[in-house]
Amino acid sequence: MPLINPHINFNGNAEEAFTFYQSVFGGAFAKVIRLKDISSAEFPVAEKDEDKIMHIALPIGKTNMLMGNDVPEFMGKVNENEHRSKIAVSAESKEEADHIFNGLSAGGAIEMPIEDSPWGTYFGMFRDKYGIEWMVEFDPTNNGNI
Numbered sequence: 001m002p003l004i005n006p007h008i009n010f011n012g013n014a015e016e017a018f019t020f021y022q023s024v025f026g027g028a029f030a031k032v033i034r035l036k037d038i039s040s041a042e043f044p045v046a047e048k049d050e051d052k053i054m055h056i057a058l059p060i061g062k063t064n065m066l067m068g069n070d071v072p073e074f075m076g077k078v079n080e081n082e083h084r085s086k087i088a089v090s091a092e093s094k095e096e097a098d099h100i101f102n103g104l105s106a107g108g109a110i111e112m113p114i115e116d117s118p119w120g121t122y123f124g125m126f127r128d129k130y131g132i133e134w135m136v137e138f139d140p141t142n143n144g145n146i
Contacts (some may be wrong), residue, residue, distance in 0.1 A: 002100060007088040007135060008068040011077050014053040021066060022058055030057040030065065033119065035072060043118045049073055055119070065090075086125070086133040094122050097138040104128050104136075 010017055015032075022029070036050035052070035060066050067088055071077070091097035101114040107129035114124025114136060122138040 002092065002096060003063060003065075003090040005065040005067055005088045005090065007086045008066075009085065010053070010068060010070050012052055012070050014056055014068045014070045018053075018056050018058055018066075018068060025058065025060050025066070027059050030059050032056050035070075038118050040118065046073065086135050088135045088137065091122075091136060091138040094138050097122055097124075097136050101126070101136040104134055 008014075008017070018029070032053065033055040034050065035045045035052050035054045038054055039045040039050070049070075049072045052072065054069055056068050058066045065088075089097075089100055091100060097114060101124050105124075105126040105128065108126050110124070110126045111133075112123070112125040114122065117123040117137075120139075120141065122140075123135070124137075125133070125135045127133050
């Protein structure tokens with residue numbers, strides 16, 4: 001059964017926000033990846049974006065995860081009234097990820113095709129036909145948990 005977790009986009013203050021969320025919810029970050037951690041020839045990162053958060057995850061309770069990232073400057077600013085959050089689905093297999101991605105993206109707009117990502121997971125993003133933004137990911141190293 002897939003898990004659904006909230007994912008929030010920030011304009012450079014994801015770490016500050018997540019430190020605040022952590023002060024409220026407690027716990028330890030399950031994952032913190034900075035943009036410089038995935039920089040490569042295929043995925044160059046501007047110096048001004050290097051320390052921004054590419055992915056941060058804070059467990060909430062036994063099965064939920066609050067996740068977020070900073071939007072790199074080249075992608076523009078996050079509109080506070082739109083494009084602020086996505087629904088993240090953690091699939092248990094590539095087949096389940098494909099099924100969910102293909103089903104929910106039908107009639108919508110694919111932002112990033114589902115494929116092997118530079119950070120080692122199977123990942124894709126889209127906006128469904130109702131305007132809701134989704135991310136689908138399978139992480140073989142975490143048995144499907146983002």
